[in-house]
Amino acid sequence: MTKIDPETRIPDPIELDRIEEDRLRAVAGLAPVRAEGGEYAGFDQVGLPDRPPQTDREREIYTLGEGEMLVNMGPQHPSTHGVMRLVVKVRGEIIVDIDPVLGYLHRGIEKLCENATYTTVLTYVDPMDYLATMNNEHAPAIAFEKLYGIQPPKRAEYIRALVVELERVSSHGLMMGFLALDMGGITPILYAFINRDEIVDLLSAISGQRMLFNFFRVGGVNFDTNDEFLSRLGTWRGRVLKNIEMNERLITDNEIFRSRTIDMGTLTGRDAISLGVTGPNLRASGVPFDVRKAQPYSIYNELEFDVITQTGGDSYARYLQRIAEIKQSIHLIDQIIDKMPHGPVQAQVPGIIRPKPGRAYAAIESPRGLYSVYAISDGGPNPYRFRMRDPSFISLQAMPKLMPGRLVADTMAIMASLDPVMGGVDK
Amino acid sequence: MDFELILGIGRFLLATTLLLLLTVPTAFVIIQMEMKIIAQMNLRFGPNRVGPRGIFQSTIHGFKVLAKEDTIPDQADRGTFTLAPWMVYMAAAMSMLVIPFAPGAVAANFNIGIVYFFAVLGLSVVGLLVAGWASYNKYSLLGGLRSAAQMVSYEIPLTLSIVGAVVLAGTLNFSELIAWQRENVWLFIAQPVGVGIFYISSLAEVNRTPFDMVEADSELVAGPFTEYSGMRFGFFFFAEYVALFIMSGILVSLFFGGWLAPWPFPAQLDGFGGTLYGIFWFFLKTYIFVFIAVWLRATLPRVRVDQLMGMAWKVLLPLALVNLFITAIVVVVLDL
Numbered sequence: 001m002t003k004i005d006p007e008t009r010i011p012d013p014i015e016l017d018r019i020e021e022d023r024l025r026a027v028a029g030l031a032p033v034r035a036e037g038g039e040y041a042g043f044d045q046v047g048l049p050d051r052p053p054q055t056d057r058e059r060e061i062y063t064l065g066e067g068e069m070l071v072n073m074g075p076q077h078p079s080t081h082g083v084m085r086l087v088v089k090v091r092g093e094i095i096v097d098i099d100p101v102l103g104y105l106h107r108g109i110e111k112l113c114e115n116a117t118y119t120t121v122l123t124y125v126d127p128m129d130y131l132a133t134m135n136n137e138h139a140p141a142i143a144f145e146k147l148y149g150i151q152p153p154k155r156a157e158y159i160r161a162l163v164v165e166l167e168r169v170s171s172h173g174l175m176m177g178f179l180a181l182d183m184g185g186i187t188p189i190l191y192a193f194i195n196r197d198e199i200v201d202l203l204s205a206i207s208g209q210r211m212l213f214n215f216f217r218v219g220g221v222n223f224d225t226n227d228e229f230l231s232r233l234g235t236w237r238g239r240v241l242k243n244i245e246m247n248e249r250l251i252t253d254n255e256i257f258r259s260r261t262i263d264m265g266t267l268t269g270r271d272a273i274s275l276g277v278t279g280p281n282l283r284a285s286g287v288p289f290d291v292r293k294a295q296p297y298s299i300y301n302e303l304e305f306d307v308i309t310q311t312g313g314d315s316y317a318r319y320l321q322r323i324a325e326i327k328q329s330i331h332l333i334d335q336i337i338d339k340m341p342h343g344p345v346q347a348q349v350p351g352i353i354r355p356k357p358g359r360a361y362a363a364i365e366s367p368r369g370l371y372s373v374y375a376i377s378d379g380g381p382n383p384y385r386f387r388m389r390d391p392s393f394i395s396l397q398a399m400p401k402l403m404p405g406r407l408v409a410d411t412m413a414i415m416a417s418l419d420p421v422m423g424g425v426d427k
Numbered sequence: 428m429d430f431e432l433i434l435g436i437g438r439f440l441l442a443t444t445l446l447l448l449l450t451v452p453t454a455f456v457i458i459q460m461e462m463k464i465i466a467q468m469n470l471r472f473g474p475n476r477v478g479p480r481g482i483f484q485s486t487i488h489g490f491k492v493l494a495k496e497d498t499i500p501d502q503a504d505r506g507t508f509t510l511a512p513w514m515v516y517m518a519a520a521m522s523m524l525v526i527p528f529a530p531g532a533v534a535a536n537f538n539i540g541i542v543y544f545f546a547v548l549g550l551s552v553v554g555l556l557v558a559g560w561a562s563y564n565k566y567s568l569l570g571g572l573r574s575a576a577q578m579v580s581y582e583i584p585l586t587l588s589i590v591g592a593v594v595l596a597g598t599l600n601f602s603e604l605i606a607w608q609r610e611n612v613w614l615f616i617a618q619p620v621g622v623g624i625f626y627i628s629s630l631a632e633v634n635r636t637p638f639d640m641v642e643a644d645s646e647l648v649a650g651p652f653t654e655y656s657g658m659r660f661g662f663f664f665f666a667e668y669v670a671l672f673i674m675s676g677i678l679v680s681l682f683f684g685g686w687l688a689p690w691p692f693p694a695q696l697d698g699f700g701g702t703l704y705g706i707f708w709f710f711l712k713t714y715i716f717v718f719i720a721v722w723l724r725a726t727l728p729r730v731r732v733d734q735l736m737g738m739a740w741k742v743l744l745p746l747a748l749v750n751l752f753i754t755a756i757v758v759v760v761l762d763l
Binding site: 069071072077093180183184185186187190191194250251254256257259260407408409410411412 | 465469470471569573637730733
């Protein structure tokens, strides 16, 4: 047994980090992190960054006027839909300015994908929008098929559309619940989760996994439908409208809910277009744009549906839009089951795909809007560049436009109505 | 010293001790109700592990709170920070003094019991405001200020809503008010507007959904309680549920006949049996209103702070004044 010399104490790594950080800060001419003695600072001092502003926008938000203070909502906050930080400048309860700070859930998914083979990319994109993971796989699958120049079998396309629409129902259903939850109603979210649990069980019956399904393949899907999936689908189909209606009865005509959402966070169609907002948020502002209709992919040109729009553009319109889309998706699911052909579910694809050099773009309508993938191949086994456009990220850009002048209580209500998912925002 | 005086002091001490002890099981029962009933309404199971059908879950929560580490933020004002939970709890416990549980079972049978009740219950706002200020946390501050605005505003319609009943009965003593209701009619029939205003305002006064502005967990994390942990948080938590019980009890006493049975023939019995009979009816009615409050919590979202204030000043206050005016005219004209 070796004896440890007490003189050679192993330094505490945290201590070393702090010393190093303070040294670097001293070089940059900043005050050390560990200032001696905790002095009582007024609320107008707390929350300001300890470095000079880097941009004009930073100077704007961190300059406090008379009677204003900064409130940091998040990243650890009960209802920021994941880990987002909102720097809210308030005067009393009224919001003066708001600055969303992103990146707390950044996992470098694009870079991971660029280092993965085309087949394994589809596993990495799953945890982006974790409420609609099949959608995340759909766009890369289409893009890689375009790159490689294959066509998935018809039955595979139908199964894809089926699972994607199922996820849309579950995702939009959850949005109803979260919107109510952020206003203090605790029951709708639990009703929504009943519906979601059934859908998740259903999808795990077909894919073998419960949340990150990893179901899509380049050139098809992993499994064909099975008995368990079909029987669960039948049961779910019999119950889903009842479940949605149960939730609707609790929320839609509720006077408190209406007074908190109508005329709240109104996004005009023009603003929505100029910000690049897509999906239900855009359609709720009266712009009839749906990727499934505008640039039909998969089998959507064989199905019969209309683009639903609302006129209001406020939180309530966004909520109504989700309900209408749930019903539309159920209608689509009925059609898909009716029309589903027989046949294989996977095209012949080699184990390692090496597409010819080129580029491909694929866009789908995810529950949150236009989700697209741009992939460049250099002939190797992994994409040279892999870029994803996540709709929640774009939706969040609308927030500084919607919030000012509202009350602190409205931040969460407006944010929930935009329905962002932080996994997709931070990638 | 005077024997009567010593007896009086002893009786008072006994009564207050009993009432203080009563707050603990009351809070446990209501918390258990809230967990279980909301779970059933949410189509969940709710707590079902601790004790048969999970009935000891809230008790275990109470012990858990005792065992937790009690932290005080670095820059908090230690004195007021530690004092605030006590103030809120005492405001709730002190107002129990005048609740008429049964004939003869009133800790202090004041002739101005109603005035005392509203005066003491209003003290809890001081505790919340102090908690919000002393925590040195912006959520707490916003919550504390909200609570001050909300509770002070709702105190006015709350108090005015019962003046009609007081004018009708001609007394400020709870026991006499119940006696009046026994002889005439339960006041919710005579004062339908008053009871509505009182119920809405009382929900706001005890920070229940849809008026739980103060806690507002989706906006302000936990309002003034954000920085509290351990038993200090427990005190706030207890006080909230005790206040709900008290408000329901007062509602029952003022408008729903207190300890009276809902039928006239043995509406009230004499002797010790009568006390038990009264306690039974009082608790039954009170817990019905507690249940309604829990039901509302499972059903409704929260109103916004400006809508809340608007409702107090623009709707409830004028209604309460009109109600009082009409009641006064009726009393004068009919010479009741």
